[in-house]
Amino acid sequence: MNEDTIKGRWKQLRGKVQSQWGKLTDDDLDRIQGDTEQAVGRLQERYGIAKEQARKEWDDFCKTCGPR
Numbered sequence: 001m002n003e004d005t006i007k008g009r010w011k012q013l014r015g016k017v018q019s020q021w022g023k024l025t026d027d028d029l030d031r032i033q034g035d036t037e038q039a040v041g042r043l044q045e046r047y048g049i050a051k052e053q054a055r056k057e058w059d060d061f062c063k064t065c066g067p068r
Contacts, residue, residue: 001065007034
């Protein structure tokens with residue numbers, strides 16, 4: 001799923017994101033709004049992982065969302 005689709009479906013996907021990454025706060029989710037760079041940065045910050053790992057996890061998650 002591409003970033004534009006994620007941004008468009010953010011309200012529906014928000015719950016899935018919070019289920020996947022429970023350490024993300026409501027404020028984090030408000031800031032992300034489906035933006036890949038914001039998501040990667042928040043994952044790095046909350047989970048203490050490298051940017052490459054955060055990017056891979058986000059990309060893998062986006063693939064599981066599939067088109068609807």
